Amino acid sequence: MTRPKFLPDNFTLALVGTVILASLLPCRGAAAVGFNWLTNIAVGLLFFLHGAKLSREAIVSGMTHWRLHIVVLLSTFALFPLLGLALKPVLTPLVTPALYMGVLFLCTLPSTVQSSIAFTSIAKGNVPAAVCAASASSLLGIFITPALVGLVVTDGSGHAGSAWHTVGNIVLQLLVPFIAGQLLRPVISKWLDKNRSVLRFVDQGSILLVVYVAFSEAVNEGIWHTISLQTLGGLVVVNVVLLALALGVTAFASKRLGFNRADQITIIFCGSKKSLASGIPMAKVIFASHAVGAVVLPLMLFHQIQLMTCAVLAQRWGARDTSGEQAPQPDGEGARAQVR
Structure with a gap:
């Protein structure tokens, strides 16, 4: 039986189950302490396998489309932070x-890499350019995200995040x-091609481990005593607004x-998404352990909404x-298609 398209996938259900x-x-x-060591090993293995899987030829073949890549990177690393700061009063x-702080x-x-490429392919966009743009975003994010966190994220008391001091940990x-x-x-690439389930297991398993450890720490610190259902509803609204603006602007x-x-399809899908697979491990490295649960909650909700x-x-x-068709416009016909 085909799953209805508006229902969460199995991995999202697993995330919810892990939080529970x-x-x-x-x-x-x-x-x-043991789970922390296990998650560090799992995250390292995850990025090792992604490095082994990523084709250099695919990156080189798409690098010539520099105008497209610049637009995607500006959307990912400039538009989104500016939106997050500009919308602060709202x-x-x-x-x-x-x-x-988690929204910032x-x-x-x-x-994202996988879903950006998959959606670009389904929508008949420029898949080689999507491979290059999404991969470049993921790689550059290892350096750009900590720098941006240090500039725009505060801990709620006006102090900038300490991400500059964690760049070494991110690299390591x-x-x-x-x-x-x-x-x-x-x-090992041939072995990985024959055993794709291994990468998927490590990919999803490492995220579930980090979420479990992060939310365990957050629960021990009393996160559910400070977040009400009304606040969760407000967070959903915040994520919907951010995604709608990103889709419309791109x-x-x-x-x-x-x-x-x-x-255009490639720019819209690559420039409007945020990576759960990269974001949760980065949050674990950048933020204090007691803060990670609240920091990754907006990302987990945004992940499902964007999918x-x-x-x-x-x-x-x-x-x-x-x-002879006009370019897709999420704020026009595409937006009306969503509500129907």
């Missing part, structure tokens, strides 16, 4: 200071394993800059006859 488990049975003491009444962290993250835990994977790609800008329809919204848009655009 951490809320009911949080790890403490020696168990928490957003802060809806969420707590800790959650707003969300705004600094790189784009994420970039070094990634480079090691790239270097060993000729040796659609408008890509059209005005003269990109063809396939490139459901972009799935609808990709299916609608992909089903169209593209000959």
Whole structure:
């Protein structure tokens, strides 16, 4: 039976289950120390396998489309942080200071890789350019995200985040394993191609581990005593507003800059997403352990909202006859398609 397109996928359900488990049975003491070591190993293995999987040829083939990549990077690392800061008077009444810090962290993250490419393909966009743009965003995010966090994220008391001091940890835990994977790609790439389930298991398992440890710490610090259902509803509204603005701006800008329809689709999908797979490990490295739970909650909600919204848009655009058609516009026909 086909799953209805508006229902969460199995991984999202697993995330929700992990949060519930951490809320009911949080790890403490020696168990928490053990889980922290396990998550560090899992995250390192995750980036090692991603490094081994990523094709250098795919990156090189798309690098020539520099105008498209610049637009995607500006949307990911400039537009989103500016939106997060500019909307502060509107957003802060809806969420707590800790959650707003999480929203700002969300705004600094790189784009997704797998879903950006998948949705671009479904919508009949420029897939090679999407591979390059999403991969470049993910790699550059290892350096850009900590820098942006240090500039725009505060801890609620006016102090800038300490991300500049954690760049070394980011490089050690994420970039070094990634480079090691790239270097060993000729040796293990064939094995990975035959055992794709291993990468998926490590990918999803590492995220679930980090979420469990983060929310265990947050529960021990009393997170659910400070976040009400009304606040969670406000957080959903904040995420919807951010995504709608990002989709609208990328659609408008890509059209005005003269990109063809396939490139416009690529810019919209690559420039409007934020990576859960990169974001949660980065949050663990950048923020104090007691703050990670609240910081990643906006990202977890945004992840599901962006998947459901972009799935609808990709299916609608992909089903169209593209000959002589105007560029897709989420604030126009695409937006009306979402509500129908």
